[in-house]
Amino acid sequence: MTRDEVRAVVLRALGEIAPEADLSAIKPDVGFRDQLDLDSMDVLNFIVAVHAALGIEVPESDYPKLATLESAVEYLMARGGG
Amino acid sequence: MTAERAVPGLDRDHALALLRQMILIRRFEEKAAELYTVGKIRGFLHLYIGEEAVAVGAMQALTSDDSIVATYREHGQALARGLPAGSLMAEMYGKANGCSRGRGGSMHFFDVSRRFYGGHAIVGGGLPIAVGLALADKLQARAGVTACFFGDGAVDEGEFHESLNLAALWKLPVLFLCENNLYAMGTALTRHQSQIDIRRKAEAYDLPADAVDGMDVLAVEASAQAAADAVRRGGGPFLLELRTYRFRAHSMADPELYREKREVEEWKACDPIAAFVAKLGERGLLGAPDVVAIETSVAAEVEDAVRFAEAGPWEPVEDLTKDVYTPAEP
Amino acid sequence: MTKMTYRDALRSALRQALRSDPRVFVMGEDVGRYGGSFKVTYGLLEEFGPERVRDTPLSESTFLGAGIGAAIGGMRPIVEIMTVNFSLLALDQIVNNAATLRHMSGGQLSVPLVVRMATGGGRQLAAQHSHSLEGWFAHIPGIKIVTPAVPADARGLLLAALGDPDPVFVFEHATLYPMEGEVDEEAGPARIGEALVRRSGDAVTLITYGGSLGKTLQAADQLAVDGIEAEVIDLRSLRPLDIATVLASVAKTHRAVIVDEGWRMVSLAAEVSAQIMEGGFYSLDAPVARVCSTEVPMPYAKHMEDAALPQAATIRETVTEMLRAHG
């Protein structure tokens, strides 16, 4: 998949968790939890959605590596998303 | 039974009138049976075929001032009393132009203008009403006899004994007319009464009584006249037992398991209409053309009654509760 | 206004009717020579004669049926059935004739009949002489039911019954005959179908009729001591039932208790409760309560009969429990 396709998957996952959020306004390098006021339940649902879409199992220890839009795309591309 | 009554010079017109009334009842009932089989008449239907002489004969003894209380087998009494065949047929259709506005049906004909105070469907339920009507006449010093028709079944009810006692005790002008047709629905008289000579029941209340062959219209007329005269003399009530037989089932739903076809045929041999036609023929009071003329005019009258019923309106449902109570004066 | 007993008030109405209308006559067991089993018709035979004050044989079905026939025949009969317990013998005439003939005849027949009966228990007469069956009669369309609880109504409602073109049944609780009260002998007939507030209050509405009014007022007075002001409504007639007056009161108090000497199940109280629920649902702060007779053939022994019948104490406890649970 291309970077843009992976990026679209991440944004769609975020959209399911925060339906009212304006996805286009998400800053790529600021943590999702702060921008979208996500709690641990939201993060778990985000990880599950990414796994469902890309088949990538993100271990708990790697959660911090998906804290921002950029780092998430980077992480997922590196693990065969690309 | 009392000795054969001598019939004073029988007047031809009167005889033909009696015959026409009996034939009208017969044809009316046959038409009712027919209309029942095609669903025009519903519910219960109790036919009077075979007992015509009782209603026609007894009615001759009553004036327009007299009152009548009858039972659910009252088509014959109603027709003999002069209620128009159309209003009776319409009532059985359930139409608003019926004599009870479609509210009563076959078992509950009413016509207060002719002092016909109803068909009553509770066996024995009409007797106290008749006693009360007679009490009202007596208290208002009004001339008048209340004729109360009931069957042999009613003789079993407490109200029969209470009514005869009260009427005798207070010397009320009630003519108790017991149409003994030998069956209370499916129970023969011998199986529902210990004393089957019903006329003798009156002795217990010190009340005059008589019995007569209910298949002979002239005998019935004479006995009823004598009984009514006795009552009019203010001597109190009279019990007249009219021994008759119904040729049809108790009602439309009766397979007649309780009596033999043979017995019915034997009684049919004494058909009140055929017997009367024969008697009048012997006396040269009537010829075949008279019978044809009566049959033709009766047939027309019955057809008119059916048309009247067919054309009748249904009572509007909005009137459902009308007459439960008397409307308050405005 | 004069002070007279309930029975005297009834007699005053009977006498007034017999004097003013030749069509009126009285019929019943021992109403004449014996002077009436409850002494209501005492003296009428001597004043109006045996034609108009008629002792009857013990044939309730037939002399009530005869009353219906006489009414159809133009008279204004007053039939006395000694007590409601014996009226069961005449139920066929009442239901199938009195209540039915006008409608079934298409409006041709009118039955201007008055039937008076004593009713109720509390006099240790045991099961067969203590019934309170007004609720049964109130079930039947075509007749009217009145239950005078005080002498003034005994006179007023009886006069109203006599003036009514349809059958009216007057139920006189047997304990009320000796009760004294103010009666205006010039007053005209009362109005059938109109309930009265006998005591006003705001905490709860007590609805009753006939023989239970006294106990209900007693209970209300006892509740007042505890600061609970109960409104007491005397229905005065069971059919037609004046539910409007009841609902107006419940809209104010939001609580209702019905006191009815009939047996609880399928009682008159059940019907009033249903109509309150239907018409006053949003006024209710508590389920409607009923104080009725225990469902038992009335026992002879006094302490047992008292336990079976509604009492002022039971009414009071029912109200206090209702306020506690749904305060």
Added chain:
Amino acid sequence: MPILTADMSAGTIVEWRKKPGDAVKRGEIVALVETDKGLIDVEIFASGVIETILVEPGATVPTGTVLAVIREEPGAAPTPAAPAAIPVPVAPPVVLAPPSEAKAAPGRLKISPLARKLAAELGIDPATVRGTGPGGAIRREDIEQAAAGAAAAAPAAPRTALDRQARLRQTIGAAMARSKREIPHYYLATTIDLHPAMTWLTGENLERPVGDRLLYGVLLIKAVALALREVPELNAVWRGGEVVPGQAIHVGVAVSLRSGGLVAPALHDADRQGLGDLMRSFRDLVRRARAGGLRSSELSDPTITVTSLGEQGVETVFPIIYPPQVAIVGFGKVVERPWSVGGQIVSRPVITATLAADHRVSDGHRGGRFLAAVDRLLQEPGRL
């Protein structure tokens, strides 16, 4: 086939008394029929000659069926044809005039008893709720809508979202005010070492597929649920002036709604569910709470509530009890703290657990035992 009895709808031909070619006269018996009332003769009302017999003996046919064809004599009166259906007028429903509802006393709220009871239980002031019942009467659904607040509503036009949010704010406000006014709260707090729980959890999640991973919140809920078995008086509601013990342990879980506001629907029988099931129920409850799909029982059933504000960076929570419950447990955030283990100072993840309870129902002694039980249970996460 003639109608021969009052409720006859069909009949069986038993035998014919006539055959084709026979003459028949009005009134004659032409056949015998078996009806519901027994064998009855069939009378003919027309005169003429039988042409054909259409229904043979043994056949059962509905009333009105033509049984035989007769060539009628001229002049016989025709029977009015049997009506296909008897034209009985269709009775319009007789609408009894509804009993006139006595005017509700002015200022009197039109509310159903059930709705009034539910409002009291959810701490909702009915006056703030708009009724959708007859004449504006407030019904159960109206209270539930108010209780579920904004979440319950489908995404609607912003204006109504604001209304709903305002109304939810009012509803929560009313409940909290009433709780403060009526419930004598006492507060206890304790700090719990979560090291055993967190290490167990990390190992557990490694073996679980992504969709079945557990959050530490589930461990806290299960510990609270099991601890309530040891101190049951905290698992109850206050109703009609007296404590009503909970028939089961339904833990209300405070769920923040994305558009603001909070609801605390119940996790039913939290003490009896395994951690996996409890996690699934917990995820489903949060999803439905936020999508507005809560069931009314989930709103009215909690026997205690757990609120966790750790993720908002709060260390210690001093919660207010949700009426009609009699206790509430609060958890702060998990922080690394110096911790003495066998005299040695080590770094340990700890969490502050607080209990607010109704002093009418329990006292500090019992509350303390409860928090101690929660702490003890969390030291053996494998047995939760």
